[in-house]
Amino acid sequence: MLTWLTHSVNGLAYGSLLFLVASGLTITFGLMRTVNLAHGAFYLLGGYLAYDLTTNGTDYWLALLAGVLAAATGGMVVERAFLHRLAGSELPQIVLTLGVAYIIGDQILANYGGDPVAPPTPPGLEGPVTIGDWVFPKFRLVMIGVAIALAAVVGALLKYTPTGAKVRAAVDDEEIARAVGIRVPLVFLLVFGCGTGLAAFAGVWGGAFTSLAPDSGFEVLLLALIVVVVGGLGSIGGALLAAFLVGLVDQYGKVWFPEWALFTLYASVAALLAVRPRGLFGKAVFR
Amino acid sequence: MSVAEKKPAGAAKDRVLSRRGITVTGGFAVAAVLLVLVPSFTDSFYTFVATRMLLLGLFATAYNTVFGFGGMSSLGHAAFFGIGGYTVGIAVTRWDWPPLVVLAAAVVLGAAVAAVFGVMCLRVRGIYLLLLTLALAQAIAGLAFYQTEWTGGDNGIPNIPRDGLPSSVREGDGYYMLTLVVVAVCVALLWMYQRSPLGMSVVGVRESEARMSATGYRTGRLRVVAFTVSGAFSAVAGVLEVYLQGSVSTANMSWLISADVLVFAILGGARHFLGPFLGAVLVTGLEVWVSTYTDRWTTVLGIVYIATALFLADGVLGRAGWAVRTTKSWWEKKSSPGGAAPPGAAADPAGVPAEVRA
Numbered sequence: 001m002l003t004w005l006t007h008s009v010n011g012l013a014y015g016s017l018l019f020l021v022a023s024g025l026t027i028t029f030g031l032m033r034t035v036n037l038a039h040g041a042f043y044l045l046g047g048y049l050a051y052d053l054t055t056n057g058t059d060y061w062l063a064l065l066a067g068v069l070a071a072a073t074g075g076m077v078v079e080r081a082f083l084h085r086l087a088g089s090e091l092p093q094i095v096l097t098l099g100v101a102y103i104i105g106d107q108i109l110a111n112y113g114g115d116p117v118a119p120p121t122p123p124g125l126e127g128p129v130t131i132g133d134w135v136f137p138k139f140r141l142v143m144i145g146v147a148i149a150l151a152a153v154v155g156a157l158l159k160y161t162p163t164g165a166k167v168r169a170a171v172d173d174e175e176i177a178r179a180v181g182i183r184v185p186l187v188f189l190l191v192f193g194c195g196t197g198l199a200a201f202a203g204v205w206g207g208a209f210t211s212l213a214p215d216s217g218f219e220v221l222l223l224a225l226i227v228v229v230v231g232g233l234g235s236i237g238g239a240l241l242a243a244f245l246v247g248l249v250d251q252y253g254k255v256w257f258p259e260w261a262l263f264t265l266y267a268s269v270a271a272l273l274a275v276r277p278r279g280l281f282g283k284a285v286f287r
Numbered sequence: 288m289s290v291a292e293k294k295p296a297g298a299a300k301d302r303v304l305s306r307r308g309i310t311v312t313g314g315f316a317v318a319a320v321l322l323v324l325v326p327s328f329t330d331s332f333y334t335f336v337a338t339r340m341l342l343l344g345l346f347a348t349a350y351n352t353v354f355g356f357g358g359m360s361s362l363g364h365a366a367f368f369g370i371g372g373y374t375v376g377i378a379v380t381r382w383d384w385p386p387l388v389v390l391a392a393a394v395v396l397g398a399a400v401a402a403v404f405g406v407m408c409l410r411v412r413g414i415y416l417l418l419l420t421l422a423l424a425q426a427i428a429g430l431a432f433y434q435t436e437w438t439g440g441d442n443g444i445p446n447i448p449r450d451g452l453p454s455s456v457r458e459g460d461g462y463y464m465l466t467l468v469v470v471a472v473c474v475a476l477l478w479m480y481q482r483s484p485l486g487m488s489v490v491g492v493r494e495s496e497a498r499m500s501a502t503g504y505r506t507g508r509l510r511v512v513a514f515t516v517s518g519a520f521s522a523v524a525g526v527l528e529v530y531l532q533g534s535v536s537t538a539n540m541s542w543l544i545s546a547d548v549l550v551f552a553i554l555g556g557a558r559h560f561l562g563p564f565l566g567a568v569l570v571t572g573l574e575v576w577v578s579t580y581t582d583r584w585t586t587v588l589g590i591v592y593i594a595t596a597l598f599l600a601d602g603v604l605g606r607a608g609w610a611v612r613t614t615k616s617w618w619e620k621k622s623s624p625g626g627a628a629p630p631g632a633a634a635d636p637a638g639v640p641a642e643v644r645a
Binding site: 082225263267 | 550
């Protein structure tokens, strides 16, 4: 009984990690409709930077902030220099961001080598929690809470603040948004920076959870992409639900039929997309 | 050429066509001779590279029947390539099948799985098609990764013997020749398919699915056909790759291979039949060349990707065609008796002659 509880909570915790990664993607991909395959690379960038700084004695939260800011800046540079030229055409976006991901991943490999590293667990969250007979790592439990809180905050920001309204307006109808005085390029730039910053945050936290390696960025990226699409492009709640589902399917797949682990996950996602391309909570299919 | 000049073209048509025919045939003959002579110029390493260029070129050409000519951007072709590879690995190490049977099995398997891909992708377009093919390919790659009893899991299947091949084509130059023949036959078959009514109607679906379906074509079926053909020939490329490398692993199924072949197609020119082949040759050649100077090939590849996305939307061949047209119109304008072109004509890439404007 307790084993099943552990498996379930483990699945939810992994799902939360996926949501942390996917939250940035829901904004840049789901909302802005910009495909960013370098998202996983920014995840790595944040994680490795925080790892580097903390091993050199920097305060944890400062290192986290540095990682997030670096990735946000990097993301904004990529958006301003390249991506905004390719608005609306996914294929070049995919090729370009994959190129960026290759460069970042290769430079990380050159500087830190191929061995996995792990940024430290946030201070105060080390060790287990004990509830009755049930023992579970505190960090993972907190992660679930953080994912839910993040979903609520991002959703509320988009829905209830003037900034959020501007973002939605810029996405829905760029021309009219410009006509009423919204600085659309600036909005997109900042939104993209937020997206990659969130990726870096996920990298620092997720790195402590699963550890980082130069090629783990793509692994996480694919799962996060799936979460975003299954949840429905642009739907934050959908992404959270999808993240939990994917986490649970992944965990139980590994427990019940390890030989079919990845297959069950991707095949069920493919089946869902084949019959319902817009995902669980997506609006009607664009294009 | 003015409108008046075009009229009597009927009489001269045969002659013009045959001249073009001579050029094309001559070009192919020269290319064939050069390709056959490659091993005598190169050492074993460069023969290996040339073999790889050929089979990746076939892969890219096969991919383009879905991508460039079918108008469906797939990000799942690594699955077919890998299926071809694993067919070799499993059938040869377990049952010692002869190469021709392996090839046939790989073609059937590749086509069957591709047909499933095609059917599942009937309802999706654009970015959803990319993601759905990606998910399907990842599902297959998941099988390769976790069905360790069959596939060797992460380690793959090493030391696949080439004993089944006739000894004259087993190694080095001989294997290059074998690859050359197989690739030439496959590319010719793909060309025939593309020029056939079937292939043409797939292009029609790309241009306007609504019109094709209104004219009575079963567009869904055509999309599945495109996938099936593409999957079969991609599997052949995968077979050649594994016979060349002597091993197969999950790297043969990595989704980055799907991305690679997508970039081959875009870089070379997806609207041209041989564009993707050229793209594969260029990128593979660049890899070898850059690797002699630096270990950071992946970074250079990233730069190539970025440059492709920004500057080569219609590929090297598309750019070259544009350059030729521009030069021609500039030359015509310069040598035309009137001399002075109307303002703005220089900016016209289509190169409309001055007489037609006036």
